[in-house]
Amino acid sequence: MSFVQNFPFFSIILSLLCAVISFFLGARWAKRLTLFLLTSSIVLQSCILSFCFRNHISYAYMMGHYSAPWGNEIAAGILEPLFALLFAVVMLCSVLGGMHRMEQDVFPGKQNFYWIMVDLAHVSLMALCYTNDIFTGYVFIEICTIASCALLSIRESGRSLLAAVRYMIFALVGSGLFLIGVIFTYSVTGQLLFPQLYEAIGKLWAAGTYRFSMTVAIGLMVVGLAIKSGMFPFHFWMPDTYGRATPASSGILSGVVSKGYIFLLIKIIYRVIGIDIFTASGVQTLLLLFGIAGMIVGSVSAIFAKRLTTMVAFSSVAQIGYIYMGLGMGTQAALVAVFFQIFSHALTKPMLFLSAFQLSHASGGRQDFHSLHGAGHRHPVAGCTFTVGALSMVGIPIFAGFIPKLYFATSAFGLGWKTWPVLAALAISTILNVMYFLYTTILIWIPEEEGTHAHIRVKPQAGTVFPAVLLAGFNLLVGLQSAGLTTLFTQGMDLFCQ
Amino acid sequence: MLDKPKLDPEFSSIWTLWKNGQIDLTGSLRSPGHQDPASVKSVEKYRPRRDRSAFSHYVQKSNHLYNILATVLCVFFACLMLMTVANLPLYGDPNAPTVNEVAERYVEKGTEETGAVNTVAGMILDYRAFDTLGESFVLFTSVCAVTILMNLSSKRQHVKHTKESINYADDMIVRGVCRFLVPLIMVFGIYILLNGHLSPGGGFSGGAVLGAGLIIYAMVWGEEQASRIISARLIKTVVLCSLGFYCVAKSYSFFTGANHLHSIISPGTPGRILSAGLILPLNVAVGFVVCCTMYSFYMFFRRGKL
Numbered sequence: 023m024s025f026v027q028n029f030p031f032f033s034i035i036l037s038l039l040c041a042v043i044s045f046f047l048g049a050r051w052a053k054r055l056t057l058f059l060l061t062s063s064i065v066l067q068s069c070i071l072s073f074c075f076r077n078h079i080s081y082a083y084m085m086g087h088y089s090a091p092w093g094n095e096i097a098a099g100i101l102e103p104l105f106a107l108l109f110a111v112v113m114l115c116s117v118l119g120g121m122h123r124m125e126q127d128v129f130p131g132k133q134n135f136y137w138i139m140v141d142l143a144h145v146s147l148m149a150l151c152y153t154n155d156i157f158t159g160y161v162f163i164e165i166c167t168i169a170s171c172a173l174l175s176i177r178e179s180g181r182s183l184l185a186a187v188r189y190m191i192f193a194l195v196g197s198g199l200f201l202i203g204v205i206f207t208y209s210v211t212g213q214l215l216f217p218q219l220y221e222a223i224g225k226l227w228a229a230g231t232y233r234f235s236m237t238v239a240i241g242l243m244v245v246g247l248a249i250k251s252g253m254f255p256f257h258f259w260m261p262d263t264y265g266r267a268t269p270a271s272s273g274i275l276s277g278v279v280s281k282g283y284i285f286l287l288i289k290i291i292y293r294v295i296g297i298d299i300f301t302a303s304g305v306q307t308l309l310l311l312f313g314i315a316g317m318i319v320g321s322v323s324a325i326f327a328k329r330l331t332t333m334v335a336f337s338s339v340a341q342i343g344y345i346y347m348g349l350g351m352g353t354q355a356a357l358v359a360v361f362f363q364i365f366s367h368a369l370t371k372p373m374l375f376l377s378a379f380q381l382s383h384a385s386g387g388r389q390d391f392h393s394l395h396g397a398g399h400r401h402p403v404a405g406c407t408f409t410v411g412a413l414s415m416v417g418i419p420i421f422a423g424f425i426p427k428l429y430f431a432t433s434a435f436g437l438g439w440k441t442w443p444v445l446a447a448l449a450i451s452t453i454l455n456v457m458y459f460l461y462t463t464i465l466i467w468i469p470e471e472e473g474t475h476a477h478i479r480v481k482p483q484a485g486t487v488f489p490a491v492l493l494a495g496f497n498l499l500v501g502l503q504s505a506g507l508t509t510l511f512t513q514g515m516d517l518f519c520q
Numbered sequence: 521m522l523d524k525p526k527l528d529p530e531f532s533s534i535w536t537l538w539k540n541g542q543i544d545l546t547g548s549l550r551s552p553g554h555q556d557p558a559s560v561k562s563v564e565k566y567r568p569r570r571d572r573s574a575f576s577h578y579v580q581k582s583n584h585l586y587n588i589l590a591t592v593l594c595v596f597f598a599c600l601m602l603m604t605v606a607n608l609p610l611y612g613d614p615n616a617p618t619v620n621e622v623a624e625r626y627v628e629k630g631t632e633e634t635g636a637v638n639t640v641a642g643m644i645l646d647y648r649a650f651d652t653l654g655e656s657f658v659l660f661t662s663v664c665a666v667t668i669l670m671n672l673s674s675k676r677q678h679v680k681h682t683k684e685s686i687n688y689a690d691d692m693i694v695r696g697v698c699r700f701l702v703p704l705i706m707v708f709g710i711y712i713l714l715n716g717h718l719s720p721g722g723g724f725s726g727g728a729v730l731g732a733g734l735i736i737y738a739m740v741w742g743e744e745q746a747s748r749i750i751s752a753r754l755i756k757t758v759v760l761c762s763l764g765f766y767c768v769a770k771s772y773s774f775f776t777g778a779n780h781l782h783s784i785i786s787p788g789t790p791g792r793i794l795s796a797g798l799i800l801p802l803n804v805a806v807g808f809v810v811c812c813t814m815y816s817f818y819m820f821f822r823r824g825k826l
Contacts, residue, residue, distance in 0.1 A: 023779055031778065035771050038657060042763045045664070046756055085650040087777035088633075091622045094650035135668050142661050149654070161654035165661050172665040202601075209608050212618030226617060235607040238600060326533045333534065391537055458534045465537075 026073040027081060029066045030098050030152045033106070036062065037145035041138050049133035053121070056137040060114040060144065067107035074100050075510070080517040082154055082217075091218050097154035100514035105285050105364070106151040109278045111496070112368050113144060116273025119376040119489035123383075127177050127268040136176055142169040143274060147282040156204055156294065157214050159286055163200065167193045167250070170279050173271040174263055185262035192259040193250055200246030206239035207294075216293045227299050237303045240295055244305050247287040251280040253309075253346050254316030257339040261327070264335035269379040272331070273372030276338050281364050284345055288360070291349065292519050301352055310350025310440060314447040316343025321454035329389040330382060333458060334374045337415060340451060341367045347444060348430060351437060358511045359429030365500055365507070366414060366422035373493035374411040380404035380487070381466060384480040391462070396470030401480040405466055407490040412459035414497050417452055422500035427452065635787025635796035636717040644722075645799045645806075649770055656806050659813045660763055670820035688740045698740045705733035709811075716803040717796040723803040727810025734815045743823045752826035755812050762805040762812075769798055 040059045044052040074080065080099030082090070117140060128136055146166035153159045171193065175186035208214060210232045211222035226232055249256040264276045291300050300306055320339030327333035341363070348360035384401035385393040398405025414421035427448060434444040500507060609616035626643055634642035644652045688694045709729035716722030738746035776783040788795030819826050 028775065028778065031771075031774060035767055035774075038653070039764065039767050041657075042660070042760055042767065045660075046760050084778045085774045086646070087773070087783065088647050091620075092625055092647050093777075094648050132668055132671065135664050138664050139661075139668075142657070142664075145657075155651075157648075158651055158654060161651055161658065164658045165654065168658070168661045168665050172661075172668050175665075176668050206604060206608070209618060212616075212620045212622060222617065222620075232607060232609070232617075235604045238604045325535045328533045391532060391534065461534050461537070 024073065026069050027083060027098070029070045030096055030103070030106075030148070031083060031085070033063050033066045034096075034145055034148050034152070036066075037141050037148065041141035041145065044134055044138045044141060047134060049130065049137070052134040052137035056117070056140050057114070059141060060110055060117065063110040063144065063148070064107060064114065067103045067110055070098055070103040071100065071107060074098060074103060074517075075513070078513065078517070090215055091213060094158055095154040095215055096149075096152040096158075097216070098152055099517035100510055101361075101518050102151050104510060104514065105281075106148055108365060108368055109147045109151070109282065110144070112277045112372055112493075113140070113147075113274055115489040115493050116270050116277060116372040116376065119372070119486060120268060120270025120273060120379070122483065122486050123379060124268050124270045129178065132176060136173070139169045139172045139176070140274070142166075143173065143279065147278060150282040150286045153286075153289075154216050155214055156207070156216065156219065156290070159290075160197070160201055160204055163197055163250070163283070163286070166279060166282060167197055170271075170275055173274060174267045177266070177268050177271075179266070181262065182266040185259070185266045189259045189263045192256065196246045196249035196256075198246070199242045199249065203239045203242030203244075203246060206235055206242065210235055210239070216289070219294045220296055223294070223299060224296060227302075236299075237305075240300065240303050241305050243290060244287065244309070247283045247290075248309075248312075248346070251283040251287070252339060252342050254312045254319055254339065254343055257316065257320065257342070260339055261323075261332045261335040264338060264375070265329060265331035269376055272335075272375040272379075276335070276375065277368045277372040280338075280342065281368050284342075284364065288349070288357070292357075297352060297519075306350050306352050308350075309346045310443075313343045313346030313348070313350050314443055316340065317347065317447050317451040318343075318454070321451055321458070325454065325458045327458075328391075330378045330391070330394060330462070331375065331389060333462065334371070334378055337455070337459070338367075338371060340455070341371070341415070344426065344430065344451075347447065348426075351430075351433060351440060351444065353433055353437070354512075354515060355429065355433035357515065358508060359426045359433055361511045362422075362429055362500075362504070362507070363426035366426055366497070369422055369493055369496050369500065370411045370414045373407055373490050373497070374415070376486075376490045376493075377404040377408035377411065380480070380482075380490075381408060391465060394462075394466055396466065396468055398466040399469055401482060403482045403487045403491065404480075407487075407494045408466065409463050410494040410497060412463045414501070416455045416459050420498065420501050422497045424501060425504045631790050633787065634799065635790050636799050637790055638717055638719060638722070640720075641717045641722045641799055641803065642796070645802045646797070649773070649802070652802075652806070653766060653770055656763065656766060656809050659809055660759065663759070663813050663816055666817055666820050670824055694740060698736060702733055702737050702740075705729060705736065709733055709807075713804055713807040714793070714800070716807075717799045718791065718793070723806025724810055726803070727807035728814060730807060730811040731814030734811065735818045738815070738818065738822075743819060747819065747823075747826060750815070755816055755826060758808050759812050762808040766802060766805045769801065773798060 037059055040055050044055055047055065080097065082095045082097045084090075085094040085096060087093070124136060125133065142165055146162040146169065149162035150159060150166065153162065167190075171186050171190045174189060175183055207219065207223075210226065211219055213219045213222050223236065226236060252260045264272050267275060291297065295303075317340050320336055320341075320343055323339065324333045324336035327336050344363050345360050345367075348356045348363060380401055381394060381397040381404050382389045384404065385395075385397050388394070398408070410421065414423035417423045417427040431445060431448055434441050434448075437444070609618055613619075626639060626647065630639040630642045630647075631637055634646040636642035636646070688698075709726050709732075711726075712721035712729055713723065713726035716726060734746070734750065773783060773785060775781070785797040787797050790796070794800070816826055
């Protein structure tokens with residue numbers, strides 16, 4: 023076994039240790055420790071990714087002295103480190119970009135807890151990426167839930183506490199349903215590790231026994247994760263959660279936390295249940311329908327939103343809808359589109375939140391569209407990054423958001439009755455996206471000669487602006503060089519669904 | 521400046537702006553200052569604030585609907601759960617698919633491989649120690665989250681506690697009983713902790729008993745007295761050492777296990793107090809974390825600080 027293969031385990035243990043040590047440190051050292059952790063995590067994930075890609079392998083890593091059905095395991099192939107890398111990069115960028123603002127929003131005596139929560143969110147995302155055991159998945163879902171509620175409520179303004187309560191209730195309902203699903207699965211199969219579960223479920227399904235409880239278990243696990251990631255009928259926690267948190271938390275929560283749950287869901291669908299049984303259970307069609315509904319409803323709500331960050335948050339509902347629509351389509355090509363969508367959304371949404379907060383800062387802290395008039399001229403860099411994000415969300419070529427839309431559309435053909443709803447939903451949703459994102463972009467670039475905030479000139483601070491610019495760079499990179507990522511995704515899928 | 525639209529900013533969405541023609545591509549040609557104030561006012565007239573009585577009427581109506589829908593959903597969910605449970609394999613059925621090699625090895629070889637007579641301890645702290653590591657970090661996370669929410673030590677110090685706590689220490693019966701009871705509870709907790717690999721018990725239950733003992737102490741002799749003996753720094757140190765030890769010790773075990781290296785940890789002779797390798801110290805570590813979690817929850821909710 024090569025030494026590099028230990029790195030997934032190292033990245034998990036390292037962040038656990040950092041969280042515990044930060045408990046004892048002041049805010050300044052806790053911050054340094056977290057930044058060190060995120061940077062080293064990026065290095066570790068890149069090493070694993072290049073190792074797995076060069077040797078074209080996926081492997082299971084025993085956590086302890088006991089092999090597969092008895093002990094815990096984590097597994098890595100190409101997709102797992104790729105998404106872990108994405109999460110680490112996005113977390114680092116949002117933390118760096120929102121750090122300055124966080125120090126104003128959070129009471130000084132509690133800032134070290136903010137960094138502990140970032141560490142814990144990081145470890146749970148790593149574990150969700152690498153886990154090969156469904157119960158380990160549940161344990162780290164719990165950590166992720168508590169950590170993200172704390173990241174939201176640490177701001178201590180009235181609305182963010184309210185939002186945290188609402189988020190907590192939704193998230194706990196989600197984890198509860200997921201847990202019930204896991205318990206049912208375990209009581210039918212007696213297994214917890216992914217490969218053994220896959221085998222046992224396949225056998226039971228072929229024999230036709232316990233089919234009803236298995237269907238309910240699949241439904242509960244999918245619904246639980248769907249609630250936590252904000253699928254359409256369960257999206258009511260989203261606007262306040264994303265819109266009222268401090269910018270760094272908004273970036274983390276919208277960019278990566280929901281994607282961690284979705285990645286676990288993809289793992290469960292393809293490596294535990296198996297795509298054939300998933301299709302046969304009928305849950306897949308439901309995902310497609312709710313995904314399409316979410317695409318439309320999210321965009322319409324965004325048009326009626328009254329604050330900039332709420333609008334950006336509602337557009338997340340639509341973007342998550344795309345992901346669920348792709349999962350509902352169920353083909354390999356659609357799954358590649360889903361991965362692209364996760365990438366483009368994770369890279370774009372934190373950038374939009376960071377720039378939205380800077381734009382509102384340049385408008386006297388106001389978030390309404392009247393005050394934002396001409397904000398792009400007052401804070402040009404934030405205006406540019408917001409424009410890049412808006413164009414990417416709409417799906418203009420050369421930006422990252424274009425690729426998943428193209429792939430969704432091409433993979434929609436040959437799906438029988440599903441083809442036309444998917445194409446129609448893509449078209450309608452794109453038009454709605456254009457309505458609110460491009461109008462907002464135009465609004466911030468219309469110069470305002472004598473408005474209330476016309477005299478404000480914000481001097482962009484390098485530390486605050488650089489992460490958003492970096493994310494914009496990544497966005498363009500994904501948009502222009504999608505061929506490399508496609509190779510990674512298709513090769514990763516081969517290893518993933520073995 | 522004065523004739524700038526005075527629309528309540530909280531009441532305009534992109535949709536409203538678009539409908540009122542306040543934003544379009546030619547907008548850059550029009551200075552916002554030169555807008556016709558009359559049109560703006562007429563726009564404002566069409567957007568009355570919500571009528572309070574009508575609003576509450578609708579809220580009541582939708583509350584009814586909400587209650588009915590919630591009941592229907594709950595009944596449906598309960599029926600679904602009951603039907604699923606009826607469809608599960610029977611408990612104790614030897615032909616059930618759950619009776620497989622996993623449970624077999626845990627029961628038959630558990631004591632031999634882990635050194636723990638208590639098979640449950642062997643399962644959670646040796647076979648599946650990574651899950652338990654995660655579980656103890658769930659406790660740690662919740663302590664931090666409660667600290668974020670409840671900690672008043674650094675903020676709002678001027679807020680007076682209006683809650684008059686009953687002083688149990690003056691009560692002869694309570695004081696007399698607790699003087700005997702608290703040490704007994706603590707000793708029993710320590711016994712459960714240390715004997716976790718031999719008999720039912722272990723870190724989670726022992727820690728809960730220890731935490732309950734500390735809470736009774738704090739209730740009877742007052743939170744001030746308790747926090748003088750068990751300071752915030754002490755709790756922090758204990759949590760840091762326990763979780764740090766758990767991480768480091770288990771990392772060694774995971775690393776040697778995954779790389780098929782020789783590990784110096786041996787199961788020892790099952791039945792001895794010093795046996796079962798790492799299970800005993802890990803039980804103690806988990807117990808300390810659980811104890812500190814319970815105690816600090818009590819103190820935060822009671823007093824706002826440790």
